[in-house]
Amino acid sequence: MTLPIAGQTDAGKAAEATVSDVVIRFAGDSGDGMQLTGTQFTNTSALIGNDLSTLPDFPAEIRAPAGTLPGVSAFQVRIADHDIHTPGDAPDVLVAMNPAALKANLRDLRDNGVIIVNTDEFTPRNLKRAGYESNPLEDDSLNAFRLYQVALTTMTRRALEESELDVRSKDRCKNFLALGMIYWLFSRPLEPTIDWLRVKFRRRPEIAEANVKVMKAGWNFCDITDAFQVRYDVEPAKLEPGTYRSIHGNSALAIGLVAASRRSGLPLFLGAYPITPASDVLHELATYKHFGVTTYQAEDEIAAVCSAIGASFGGALGVSCSSGPGIALKAEGINLAVMVELPLVICDIQRGGPSTGLPTKTEQADLLQVMFGRNNESPVPVIAASSPADCFDTALEAVRLATHYMTPVVLLSDGYIANGAEPWRIPEVEDLPDLRVDFHQEAEGFMPYMRNQETLARPWAIPGTPGLEHRIGGLEKEDVTGNVNYEPENHDHMVRLRAEKVARIANEIPEIEVEGPQSGKLLVLGWGSTLGAITGAVNQAWADGLTVSRAHLKHLNPFPRNLGDVLDRFERVLVPEMNLGQLALLLRARYLKDIETYSKVEGKPFTRDEILHRIQQMAGA
Amino acid sequence: MPTTEATPLTRKDFQSDQEVRWCPGCGDYAILSAVQQVFPELGIPREKFVIVSGIGCSSRFPYYMNTYGFHSIHGRAPAVATGIKMTRPDLDVWVVTGDGDALSIGGNHLIHTLRRNVNVKILLFNNRVYGLTKGQYSPTSELGKRTKSTPHGSVDFPFNPLNIAIGAGATFVARSVDIFMPHLKEVLKRAAAHKGSAFVEVMQNCNIYNDKAFGALTDKENRQQNGLYLEHGKPLVFGDNQDKGLRFTGTDFEVIELGNGKTADDCLVWDEKHANPSLAFQMASISTGDGLGDFPVPLGVLRAIDAPTYDAGVIDQIDELTTARPQTLDQLIHGTDTWTVDAGGSVHRGAN
Numbered sequence: 010m011t012l013p014i015a016g017q018t019d020a021g022k023a024a025e026a027t028v029s030d031v032v033i034r035f036a037g038d039s040g041d042g043m044q045l046t047g048t049q050f051t052n053t054s055a056l057i058g059n060d061l062s063t064l065p066d067f068p069a070e071i072r073a074p075a076g077t078l079p080g081v082s083a084f085q086v087r088i089a090d091h092d093i094h095t096p097g098d099a100p101d102v103l104v105a106m107n108p109a110a111l112k113a114n115l116r117d118l119r120d121n122g123v124i125i126v127n128t129d130e131f132t133p134r135n136l137k138r139a140g141y142e143s144n145p146l147e148d149d150s151l152n153a154f155r156l157y158q159v160a161l162t163t164m165t166r167r168a169l170e171e172s173e174l175d176v177r178s179k180d181r182c183k184n185f186l187a188l189g190m191i192y193w194l195f196s197r198p199l200e201p202t203i204d205w206l207r208v209k210f211r212r213r214p215e216i217a218e219a220n221v222k223v224m225k226a227g228w229n230f231c232d233i234t235d236a237f238q239v240r241y242d243v244e245p246a247k248l249e250p251g252t253y254r255s256i257h258g259n260s261a262l263a264i265g266l267v268a269a270s271r272r273s274g275l276p277l278f279l280g281a282y283p284i285t286p287a288s289d290v291l292h293e294l295a296t297y298k299h300f301g302v303t304t305y306q307a308e309d310e311i312a313a314v315c316s317a318i319g320a321s322f323g324g325a326l327g328v329s330c331s332s333g334p335g336i337a338l339k340a341e342g343i344n345l346a347v348m349v350e351l352p353l354v355i356c357d358i359q360r361g362g363p364s365t366g367l368p369t370k371t372e373q374a375d376l377l378q379v380m381f382g383r384n385n386e387s388p389v390p391v392i393a394a395s396s397p398a399d400c401f402d403t404a405l406e407a408v409r410l411a412t413h414y415m416t417p418v419v420l421l422s423d424g425y426i427a428n429g430a431e432p433w434r435i436p437e438v439e440d441l442p443d444l445r446v447d448f449h450q451e452a453e454g455f456m457p458y459m460r461n462q463e464t465l466a467r468p469w470a471i472p473g474t475p476g477l478e479h480r481i482g483g484l485e486k487e488d489v490t491g492n493v494n495y496e497p498e499n500h501d502h503m504v505r506l507r508a509e510k511v512a513r514i515a516n517e518i519p520e521i522e523v524e525g526p527q528s529g530k531l532l533v534l535g536w537g538s539t540l541g542a543i544t545g546a547v548n549q550a551w552a553d554g555l556t557v558s559r560a561h562l563k564h565l566n567p568f569p570r571n572l573g574d575v576l577d578r579f580e581r582v583l584v585p586e587m588n589l590g591q592l593a594l595l596l597r598a599r600y601l602k603d604i605e606t607y608s609k610v611e612g613k614p615f616t617r618d619e620i621l622h623r624i625q626q627m628a629g630a
Numbered sequence: 631m632p633t634t635e636a637t638p639l640t641r642k643d644f645q646s647d648q649e650v651r652w653c654p655g656c657g658d659y660a661i662l663s664a665v666q667q668v669f670p671e672l673g674i675p676r677e678k679f680v681i682v683s684g685i686g687c688s689s690r691f692p693y694y695m696n697t698y699g700f701h702s703i704h705g706r707a708p709a710v711a712t713g714i715k716m717t718r719p720d721l722d723v724w725v726v727t728g729d730g731d732a733l734s735i736g737g738n739h740l741i742h743t744l745r746r747n748v749n750v751k752i753l754l755f756n757n758r759v760y761g762l763t764k765g766q767y768s769p770t771s772e773l774g775k776r777t778k779s780t781p782h783g784s785v786d787f788p789f790n791p792l793n794i795a796i797g798a799g800a801t802f803v804a805r806s807v808d809i810f811m812p813h814l815k816e817v818l819k820r821a822a823a824h825k826g827s828a829f830v831e832v833m834q835n836c837n838i839y840n841d842k843a844f845g846a847l848t849d850k851e852n853r854q855q856n857g858l859y860l861e862h863g864k865p866l867v868f869g870d871n872q873d874k875g876l877r878f879t880g881t882d883f884e885v886i887e888l889g890n891g892k893t894a895d896d897c898l899v900w901d902e903k904h905a906n907p908s909l910a911f912q913m914a915s916i917s918t919g920d921g922l923g924d925f926p927v928p929l930g931v932l933r934a935i936d937a938p939t940y941d942a943g944v945i946d947q948i949d950e951l952t953t954a955r956p957q958t959l960d961q962l963i964h965g966t967d968t969w970t971v972d973a974g975g976s977v978h979r980g981a982n
Contacts, residue, residue: 056969058977201967245977252970252981264963271959278717298948299955300962303716305944308742312709315702315739319682319713322700323721327713345703435968435981438960472698472714472721475677480646480692482701483685492648493693 012101012123014155014239023231023240025196029090031243032097033191035184036083036114037106038075039068042184046104047084048430049188053201055255055432058245059088062541063430064096064614069285069368076130076138081113088195090244094541094548096429098616102194104187106130106161108139115151123155125190127183129162157236161186168226172219182223189227196242199224249434256433258397258426259286262330262356263293265404267300270326272405273412273444277302278320279328280313282335285368286424287358290330310335314342314355321351322481324448324471326408330356333375334365336419337382343417344383347507349481350458350467352411352418354404355379359423361612370612371424373537374588379419380566380595386504388511390414391566393421395540398433400426403563405442412446414510415466421565423587425614426538452476457491465510467491515567521575525551525558528578531628534604536562536592539585539615546620555628565592568599576602581627583607585620639670646696652687657808657834661755662694664811668818669697674722681724682711684731687762688755688834691726705736708743711750715941722822723750729770730760733789737769744798746940747826753818754791754831755808759840772920777839792914795829796907796933802828803910803933807848808835813859813929820931826939833919844919847927860913860930865897868926876916876925878909883916885924902934 013026033050035043044065051063064085073080087097099119105111107130118124131146145151146158165183172179192199203221210217231237256264270277279302281291295304303325307313314329321327329339336357346353359375361367379391390410394403400422407420449455449468457479458467470477479491487494488502523532525547535543540561547559560575562568576582576596583605584593590606597604607623609615644666652658669679679697683689685704692699698721702710707725715723732740732754743750759777760766766779770791774783795803802824806817814832821828833844842848847856858868858876866876867888875897876883886892904910910933916925968981 052967056967056979058969058971245971245975247975248971250971250973250975252964252968254965254968256965267962268959276717278713280713297962299951299957300959301948301952303944303948305713305716307709307712308738311706312712312739312742315706315709316713316716318702319700319710319715320717321713322710323680323714323718325717341703342706349700435963438958438963472680472718473677475675478677478697478699480648480695480699480701482683482692482699483703484701 012239012241023235023237025240025242027242027244029243030087030093031089031102031195031241032085032087032100033102033104034083034085034100034114034117035104035187036081036110037184038110039070039080039082040072040075041082041106042181043082043084043106046184046188047086049202049205050191050197051086051430052205052255053192053197054086054088054243055253056201057197058248059243060091060093060246060248060432061086061088061255061430062093062096063087064425065428066613067369076107076109076135078109078113078139081110083110083114088243090246092246092248094545095614095617098618102191104191106184106187108135108141108145111145112139112141118154120153121155123157124151125157125159125187127161127187128158129160159190159236164226164230165223168223169219172215172222174215174219178216179219182220185220185224186227189224190231192224193228193231194237194240196240199228248432251434253432253434255430256398256401257289257428257430258394258400258422259289259358259428260293261398261400261433262394262404262422263290263297265401266294266328266354266408267297267302268401268441269405269408269444270300270302272441273326273408273446275324275326275412275446277328278317278325279304279330280307280316280320281305281330282307282310282313284310284332284335286360286427287330287332287335287356289427290356290358310338311342314339317353318342318346318349318351321346321353322349322472324469326354326412327352328354328356330358332358332360333362333378336375336378340383343389344385344387345483346417347383347387347389348483348486350415352415352469354407354411354418354420356420356422358427359421361610367612369424371538371614372587372610372612373423373539374591374610375421376565376588376591377594379421386508388508389417389419389566390511390514390564391419391421392564393537393562394426395537395561395563397426397429397431401433405444406563409442409444410514412444413466414464414514415469416511421537423538448474449477450474456489457481458486459489465506465513512567514564515570518564518569520571521560521562521569523558523560523575526556527558529556529558530580531557531624532575532579532582533557533559533620533624534562534582534584535559536565536586539587542615542617542620543585545617546624549617549621550624550628555624557624557628562592565595573600576600581605583623583627585609585615585623587614639676641666641670643676644669644696646694648693650694651690653838655837656687657757657836658688658691658755660808660811661753661814661832661834662691664814664818665695668815668822671819672722672822678720679722679724680714681726682707682714683726684736685762686728686731686760687836688726688728689731705731705734706739707731708736708739708750708752712743712746712748715748715750716944719749719941719945725750725752727752727754729754729756729758729768729791733769733791733794741794741798744795744800744827744829747799747801747937749826749939749941751821751824751828752830754829755834756791756831757834757836757840758788758843759836761836761839765839788918790914790918791831792932793911796911796914799907800829800933801826801935801937802931803914804829804931805831805833805929807833807844807929809848810929817930820934824934826937847919856926858926858928860900860902860928860932862900862902862931862934865894865899867894867897883912883925902931905935907933
């Protein structure tokens with residue numbers, strides 16, 4: 010929404026205006042602490058009770074040359090007093106710590122939006138680095154916006170005049186000056202951030218106090234001067250009763266895996282190799298050793314998956330986590346798990362590609378890789394998380410499928426929801442699915458490849474169990490006995506059996522539900538992280554009086570059993586995907602139904618309006 | 631988890647019902663037999679053994695052992711074994727691999743398993759050729775090796791497996807020979823008793839693709855002449871009549887003829903526990919068994935030092951933190967910053 014310029018005024022004070030929804034983008038050099046600043050604003054807003062959604066956007070380089078466009082790191086957060094689904098299409102407020110940050114982000118800013126710039130950084134040298142021929146603060150190029158020029162660096166140094174920190178350390182506090190101003194502008198309390206700083210820097214209290222001081226200086230600057238004529242508030246959202254926290258996708262995934270470990274009684278083993286944007290799952294699980302979690306930073310992606318398979322053989326919950334390039338390396342290992350029929354969860358936090366591609370940007374283009382990127386007939390269940398908080402439930406579902414069907418399972422997430430955050434209504438532990446697992450114990454009649462007649466799962470017989478000594482491996486297995494077998498009929502039978510086992514999962518996963526009319530002209534069908542943008546767009550389309558339905562897939566292999574029927578009930582089916590139409594390809598092949606793809610592969614998620622416009626074109630009068 | 635009573639086990643208990651399918655005359659038969667004889671003597675219940683292998687002739691080994699077994703994928707056995715041992719320290723985990731599996735496609739996993747000192751035993755059957763793929767040269771093949779893939783002779787230098795292991799920081803490094811049964815069994819027992827990664831190179835004959843690769847050592851007439859049987863605390867004496875010795879000049883090993891005033895006292899006393907691995911590295915380098923050279927082929931234990939194991943380190947941290955930081959799943963899920971929306975829609979910081 011556009012921030013109002015006027016509001017209620019008390020004499021001598023800034024006007025106050027309540028807005029229902031605001032999008033703020035913090036942008037600066039990758040060393041300026043923009044991710045941290047944005048995260049603090051997010052957490053504080055969460056504690057106030059706003060609904061929120063975030064979109065971090067940072068370069069792959071840790072510290073690209075200062076002041077350049079490739080070095081710009083940004084964090085967008087949207088807060089609202091109502092249910093929201095995306096981090097917002099266009100910022101209402103842009104905090105630009107230098108000319109490059111202004112230049113890289115200006116085109117996204119809403120007309121009449123607020124810009125706060127650090128004038129100290131608008132030097133001829135920095136302007137040149139950012140590619141400005143003239144100073145945008147002095148020419149008329151920013152006339153369409155409400156520009157606030159603040160000497161952030163100077164003010165920070167002044168606030169810390171008495172501090173004994175060196176100048177460099179003082180300057181590093183300037184993001185908290187900006188944060189203090191934004192807190193004032195949006196009527197947020199400082200206490201949550203002060204508490205956080207004092208815990209974070211408990212061993213270096215001088216750093217904590219310097220940041221506190223600077224943040225307060227930013228707040229006071231706004232409060233005392235008439236820098237801003239209007240001050241805004243965003244009231245709490247009317248969320249369902251319950252206890253909430255703000256959570257990132259990778260964090261929800263890590264906690265979900267621990268929850269699954271507890272609910273299954275299986276110790277969690279994560280084999281991983283650092284890779285963006287999946288490493289945070291390793292980092293977070295490494296702090297959960299007190300839950301019996303073993304994390305193993307292996308020598309490479311292959312060792313990561315193979316160690317997880319070894320752990321599963323021994324009776325642990327084997328998990329490996331990576332992104333596209335790492336998943337490619339794990340292919341042979343995943344196939345081994347297909348053949349030996351052991352539980353294994355592979356998390357693919359997708360990023361832009363091919364090859365090294367765009368490590369810090371998002372994409373949904375690994376769907377076909379995880380479906381088919383292995384030699385021969387290699388059926389693997391695939392599920393996808395649709396939002397940061399949904400990563401928690403998806404982790405539990407992946408573990409359920411893996412242990413119930415004795416199979417590797419791929420869980421797809423992506424950089425957008427992995428690094429994005431949203432409020433999460435915390436579930437009751439006793440409401441989480443019961444994932445208890447029984448290891449096979451009975452030696453009498455035991456065969457390693459005998460099967461549960463319903464699920465076709467083979468028994469999980471772990472080493473250390475007397476009388477169940479057996480051998481498994483990658484060579485083709487004889488049905489039931491599990492002995493090595495090269496007979497043509499047996500091979501044909503086993504290939505079909507492995508496929509059937511995965512296909513039967515469709516018998517007990519939920520049917521896909523359609524929101525809106527159950528049949529008609531247009532269905533928007535999504536999967537994974539497009540949920541927010543699609544939901545926002547369809548809701549708006551309904552508000553605009555358009556007739557459109559939507560549905561979202563969590564299970565991508567196998568599909569829900571009613572999916573074919575659902576597709577047949579609509580004249581047109583639109584699938585927005587951050588790839589060139591991978592789900593559409595699967596749907597056409599499976600259901601012989603024409604599917605219309607809406608592709609976007611810019612390393613950025615769909616905006617609500619992009620999808621809305623497409624719906625308007627297709628369903629408009 | 632239940633375990634069987636420690637009833638005495640026999641060799642037969644470790645023979646599986648699967649038909650052994652190595653070529654007649656393959657050195658692997660002898661190694662299988664040695665392992666099946668040694669395992670019952672270790673006092674470990676049969677169900678506690680896990681044998682993990684990769685790909686290659688040697689890697690069919692698990693199928694023939696009546697223990698838990700995992701025939702994994704090419705080169706990755708040490709990684710699979712590491713995952714098993716980290717989560718199941720109660721198991722006795724053995725890796726069986728070959729020169730291609732361990733030193734070519736799986737080189738990375740081998741060195742990292744050794745440097746971490748994961749408590750697994752690694753038996754590398756070195757026949758200096760790819761057998762299962764029908765006779766290409768391997769990373770241990772001698773320079774100039776003519777094979778199907780090197781018809782004009784290989785032009786790359788081979789690895790010495792012992793030096794790879796020592797260089798990677800292995801805490802136990804030994805070598806034996808497929809057909810030297812008593813020696814092989816003794817080395818296997820030493821490996822089994824070692825706490826940490828135990829690396830054993832077994833010189834193994836592939837009578838189809840690389841027959842007599844170690845003939846200079848293994849032919850009956852050569853065994854004493856060309857084998858140097860290392861024993862901790864004993865002088866380095868060898869030869870048909872124990873008439874030769876090795877002394878260390880300070881920079882190199884040197885063969886000396888005993889007699890004429892020279893005795894075993896002039897020879898270096900072997901110290902497998904020496905903290906510095908340099909001497910073991912140098913010992914490994916004196917001969918790889920290529921042929922009759924000036925130096926004998928060192929056999930037995932080159933290095934055996936005490937060091938903390940990786941798996942124990944990992945498990946200790948978990949145990950310590952589990953006691954020190956008790957937390958419920960509910961607490962974990964809540965995290966540190968929560969807010970509560972009550973039925974009336976009002977919001978307050980913290981949980982209910």
